[in-house]
Amino acid sequence: MTGNDICASEVSLRMSSAASAPADPAPRGARRILAAQAARYGSPEELRVVEGSLAAPAANEVTIETRAIGVNGFDAKMLSGVFGRDESALPLVPGLELAGVITAVGDRIAADGSYKIGDEVVSATSSGAYATSVNRDTTGLLRKPGDLTFEQAAGLVVVGGTAAQLVAAAAPTEGQTILIHGASGAVGRLAAQLAIAEGARVIGTASAKHHERLRELGVEPVAYGEGLEQRVRDVTPDGVAAALDTVGNDEAIDVSLAIVGDPQRVFTIAGFSRLDTGIVPLDGRPDQPAAEVRVASRPGLLRALATGELSFPIAATFPFEQAAEALTLVASGRAGGKVVLVVG
Numbered sequence: 001m002t003g004n005d006i007c008a009s010e011v012s013l014r015m016s017s018a019a020s021a022p023a024d025p026a027p028r029g030a031r032r033i034l035a036a037q038a039a040r041y042g043s044p045e046e047l048r049v050v051e052g053s054l055a056a057p058a059a060n061e062v063t064i065e066t067r068a069i070g071v072n073g074f075d076a077k078m079l080s081g082v083f084g085r086d087e088s089a090l091p092l093v094p095g096l097e098l099a100g101v102i103t104a105v106g107d108r109i110a111a112d113g114s115y116k117i118g119d120e121v122v123s124a125t126s127s128g129a130y131a132t133s134v135n136r137d138t139t140g141l142l143r144k145p146g147d148l149t150f151e152q153a154a155g156l157v158v159v160g161g162t163a164a165q166l167v168a169a170a171a172p173t174e175g176q177t178i179l180i181h182g183a184s185g186a187v188g189r190l191a192a193q194l195a196i197a198e199g200a201r202v203i204g205t206a207s208a209k210h211h212e213r214l215r216e217l218g219v220e221p222v223a224y225g226e227g228l229e230q231r232v233r234d235v236t237p238d239g240v241a242a243a244l245d246t247v248g249n250d251e252a253i254d255v256s257l258a259i260v261g262d263p264q265r266v267f268t269i270a271g272f273s274r275l276d277t278g279i280v281p282l283d284g285r286p287d288q289p290a291a292e293v294r295v296a297s298r299p300g301l302l303r304a305l306a307t308g309e310l311s312f313p314i315a316a317t318f319p320f321e322q323a324a325e326a327l328t329l330v331a332s333g334r335a336g337g338k339v340v341l342v343v344g
């Protein structure tokens with residue numbers, strides 16, 4: 001995943017932190033903030049909460065006081081250096097998505113009235129969300145439905161957009177069977193619900209402790225691990241039309257290829273080391289199947305969550321100060337759903 005799907009607005013956190021620079025007096029109009037940042041590439045334990053300052057918003061920006069921040073596997077991967085180790089990007093403030101309240105608006109926004117102080121919004125960008133306030137361009141900013149909590153809204157858009165793209169790329173027709181690897185995870189659970197809404201039958205891999213929860217959603221769960229291919233074949237004698245992989249390990253890819261047959265019907269958001277097999281990667285690049293769905297689906301996903309059409313419980317919340325612990329849990333692949341940082 002590149003993050004260029006996340007939306008066009010640039011991260012505009014401008015801070016001087018205790019970790020990266022001597023405490024400068026905050027510039028005029030700046031506000032004191034906290035950010036969880038890493039001074040070098042490595043594991044989530046590199047994250048430290050530091051104080052900094054955030055400048056007043058530019059003309060086309062708003063300042064958002066953060067209430068909740070979605071924690072994503074992408075944050076840990078970016079921090080690990082697997083996407084590259086650009087030393088000039090250090091210190092690194094990870095985080096793709098947040099929900100909060102507008103506390104200041106730039107001159108242009110004040111003039112056009114598109115957003116005002118007090119509006120509750122959701123923002124997704126390419127990094128920088130692990131902070132108690134951020135400046136954001138209003139392009140791609142979403143209004144938080146009033147009946148959603150900040151935690152729900154902050155956790156939904158990145159995984160929801162990814163799930164929507166997976167399902168749109170596979171385009172299941174009524175009655176077709178879809179195999180989802182990692183159906184109990186944040187992306188998998190949403191993809192399963194979206195595929196079922198399209199009329200698909202969904203077989204989902206998950207550990208046994210999540211099977212009952214998946215059945216309640218209409219998913220037919222199977223345990224992953226030794227013998228997975230046979231277990232899937234046993235319940236799909238008529239075959240599987242497509243596999244949606246959110247796990248990315250050899251088992252998920254090999255079982256998908258064996259059962260689906262056509263690699264162009266195996267879509268992965270995590271198995272990038274196996275692209276030599278011809279499977280289809282989805283990581284936010286614009287030339288990929290249903291690429292536009294990632295961002296375009298977000299308002300509808302927020303509405304569907306607010307009306308109860310989508311089920312998306314938060315698996316765990318952590319106080320902002322425990323960003324490192326939260327990201328460690330997500331990186332383990334054992335969170336069992338969405339993890340969110342709560343501010344304040």
Ligand SMILES: NC(=O)c1ccc[n+]([C@@H]2O[C@H](COP(=O)([O-])OP(=O)(O)OC[C@H]3O[C@@H](n4cnc5c(N)ncnc54)[C@H](OP(=O)(O)O)[C@@H]3O)[C@@H](O)[C@H]2O)c1
Pocket residue numbers: 001072073074077158159162181182183184185186187188205206207208210224225246247249268269270282283284330333334335336337338
């Ligand atoms: N390419 C993209 O655009 C994109 C976007 C979002 C996320 N991602 C990536 O997609 C992956 C999933 O994200 P997520 O937010 O859904 O993660 P998550 O909520 O942590 O879910 C992880 C899932 O993996 C399952 N799992 C763990 N070990 C497994 C194994 N050995 N075999 C099969 N399943 C296993 C877990 O199942 P149990 O808990 O039931 O064991 C769980 O369902 C992450 O790697 C993330 O970085 C990519």
